[in-house]
Amino acid sequence: MLRNRNETEDNAVDWVFDHASRIHDLLKLARLAKLDVSTEQAETLSRLSFYYLETRYPEQIADMANNINKEIAGDYLTRSQELLKWLRNKLSLET
DSSP: OOOSHHHHHHHHHHHHHHHSOOOOOHHHHHHHTTOOOOHHHHHHHHHHHHHHHHHHSGGGHHHHHTTOOHHHHHHHHHHHHHHHHHHHHHHHHHO
């Protein structure tokens, strides 16, 4: 039996590390979650994953800089906000 909150939190963290997939591909995560994403959402998730992976590895930031400008970044910020709003709405409908 768990005695205190810290032990509970530790067990939860251990469970996540033992059972959660270590996937950084947002489209793959959406599919694993069985989300019905549109073609546009799938393209956005794929592109966001590209930028995430690029910034995760600092040696590749120069390559990423050649593929993005202020307009593209603004477009993906807007798309990200729309995806987040859609996901929050979807999650609230399923609870």
